[in-house]
Amino acid sequence: MKPQPLALKVLNIASGLLFLGALAMVFLYAPLEITMNYVQKIFYFHVANAWVGMLGFLAAAVAGVVYLIKHDQKWDIIELTAVEISLVFFLIAIAAGSIWARPTWGAYWTWEPRLTTAAILEMVYIAYILLRQGIDDPDRRARFSAVYTLVGAISVPITFMSIRLFRTIHPVVIGSNSSATMGSFDMTSKMLFTMFFTLFAFSVIFVDLFWHRIRLGLLAQQVEEYKLEEL
Amino acid sequence: MLNETISKTYMIAGYVVILTILGLYIISLFVRWHNLKRDLQTLKEIRNKD
Numbered sequence: 001m002k003p004q005p006l007a008l009k010v011l012n013i014a015s016g017l018l019f020l021g022a023l024a025m026v027f028l029y030a031p032l033e034i035t036m037n038y039v040q041k042i043f044y045f046h047v048a049n050a051w052v053g054m055l056g057f058l059a060a061a062v063a064g065v066v067y068l069i070k071h072d073q074k075w076d077i078i079e080l081t082a083v084e085i086s087l088v089f090f091l092i093a094i095a096a097g098s099i100w101a102r103p104t105w106g107a108y109w110t111w112e113p114r115l116t117t118a119a120i121l122e123m124v125y126i127a128y129i130l131l132r133q134g135i136d137d138p139d140r141r142a143r144f145s146a147v148y149t150l151v152g153a154i155s156v157p158i159t160f161m162s163i164r165l166f167r168t169i170h171p172v173v174i175g176s177n178s179s180a181t182m183g184s185f186d187m188t189s190k191m192l193f194t195m196f197f198t199l200f201a202f203s204v205i206f207v208d209l210f211w212h213r214i215r216l217g218l219l220a221q222q223v224e225e226y227k228l229e230e231l
Numbered sequence: 232m233l234n235e236t237i238s239k240t241y242m243i244a245g246y247v248v249i250l251t252i253l254g255l256y257i258i259s260l261f262v263r264w265h266n267l268k269r270d271l272q273t274l275k276e277i278r279n280k281d
């Protein structure tokens with residue numbers, strides 16, 4: 001395996017700086033929200049992680065389609081990479097959201113539409129990782145995974161739209177809230193800027209981790225090929 | 232309005248969880264990378280012996 005290219009090293013540094021920048025924006029630049037106070041600051045990382053996670057799941061479906069057309073194992077690695085990293089980011093979004101919900105809603109978890117669809121989305125892709133491991137033949141595994149991500153991607157727009165389609169207590173960031181919403185707030189321009197900066201920072205971090213994970217996938221493929229040749 | 236101390240505690244808890252999950256994932260990438268490198272090295276040595 002080749003050493004890290006210069007572009008990846010630059011991306012590593014940029015990701016680190018953007019992450020620190022996002023933390024600084026959240027804690028030093030964004031104003032305190034009057035009702036929720038400090039706990040509202042979870043919102044910035046929660047939204048960024050959820051957004052990047054959902055985009056990653058959609059990217060996995062696109063990689064799945066390309067695999068089904070080209071039958072190139074490279075696209076299977078890209079698809080697995082997108083799912084794995086998205087699972088991590090989406091788990092962060094769910095966990096951070098639950099902690100925010102405790103003082104705001106009075107409970108860590110409630111089975112309302114957004115939380116329910118988000119939990120289903122996470123479980124759909126955890127099952128993807130587990131089921132993949134049960135298939136030894138690389139071609140069969142890649143074909144199965146590609147179809148799975150295509151079907152699984154249906155849950156992404158359902159999760160995204162759930163707070164817009166159903167009566168829910170989960171706040172809507174862009175758009176109008178339902179009357180049942182608890183924990184919504186009016187964003188000032190500084191809050192909005194912080195949110196977009198955090199979204200950008202996590203997008204770059206996603207790309208950086210994506211690149212590292214693809215390199216790991218290629219190395220794993222190399223090891224697998226060696227093992228198959230030894231048999 | 233939420234109590235300031237309670238609000239701050241949950242905020243800290245939230246960011247601790249965020250940093251922990253992200254940190255663990257990055258560590259897992261490092262560990263898997265080094266394990267695969269070691270496996271590859273071992274497989275190459277076995278092949279060279281044969």
